[in-house]
Amino acid sequence: MTRRATVTTRHGDDESAERVAAALRPDNTAEMETTTDDDAVRTVIERDSTGGLLSTVDDYVVNVRIADTLQS
Structure with missing residues (x-):
């Protein structure tokens, strides 16, 4: 079974x-x-395992925070 998460962030x-x-x-x-x-x-993220999904979402959220900080 595929696990899926959708992360939505707002940027002004x-x-x-x-x-x-x-x-x-690029990542x-x-x-x-x-x-x-x-x-x-x-961003929609799909993974085969819950652990893989959680790890990817965690990495993605860190990347969003950095990208948002740098773009402003």
Whole structure:
């Protein structure tokens, strides 16, 4: 069974969201998809195990915080 998480973060405006998404996409694996919608960045992550999903989400959240800090 595949596990799935969707992480949505808001970044103030469209331009900020695009910059954050652009910083995140190079680290995405084949099981991750990052999109933007207005001021939001949305990433869907799929993994085969709960532990793998938790680990990936944890790493992703750290990367979002860094990208958001650096883009502003």
